[in-house]
Amino acid sequence: MSPDSVRLLNGSSLCSGRLEVKSNQRWSSVCEADFDQQDAEVVCRELGCGPPSVLQGALYGEVEAPVWSKEFQCGGHESALLDCRSSGSARNSCSPGKAVGLTCSESVRLVGGVSRCAGILEVKLGDWKPVFVPNWTLKEAAVICEHLDCGSAVSLRMITKSLARLPTKIKPECVRSFSALRECVTSVYSLNILDFTCSGQQEAELEQTETH
Template sequence: MSPDSVRLLNGSSLCSGRLEVKSNQSWSSVCEADFDQQDAEVVCRELGCGPPSVLQGALYGEVEAPVWSKEFQCGGHESALLDCRSSGSARNSCSPGKGVGLTCSEPNDVRLVGGASRCADRGR
């Protein structure tokens, strides 16, 4: 899978926004109902971001057509969203406005500051 099969739009960075998935050269919105925390973990990893911090529908704008018609069923360990299993049946239960809004933590949110001394002082 090419790494450009998912993107987050309208957010403040690459790591936040409204989720779209690329398939057959076109981008589709993803319904909030078809997406969960495990799916979010995969998207954040695929984008090279830290783990998901906020998963909330319509945070970054409403669903726009076309809408992805299947439910993602990720285990959370896949390296790309399109590697995940998805429900076989297409569903059209997406209520307007309920697009996946996702904020991953920035890749540099997790870091050790101040060198060894800060860790060495812990637990004494």
């Protein structure tokens, strides 16, 4: 199964948007009535994102593509949406605002800072793992900050820290194009991990100051 058989459009990141499914070289939207939480779990897993957090129509624009004609019947354990069974019933149209909009939790996060926009970079590969990257620049950091809706990259530094879990290594070229992160990682033995600050961190500090 090709990993590019599903996509989320018009969202703020790879992990959110209006769902489209590719079949016979054609992208189709999916009606809300034909899709449920278990189906959403499969899509998020296929995209390399965390579990679904929001499943709602009309969040990411109206339907522009043809509409998928059958109801998905996933068990929730499948690795790809097109591996799921689907019903034999056909549907020719989807009411405005009724196409599936999906938000999965992010596959990357910053932890240990004073807000979600600063801290040690971790990626979700089953469990959350810290990231070791020997040759990242602010260019790669900027992609992560934007993906987390945290503005631009302000600083990036390598820190040495004793870890309970082996860090994972991500190739810079994968981040620049935001390829599926799980296809770009290898485990390494290192005590050096990345500590980030995004511009959204400064905004969070300013908000805290104003509320006190």
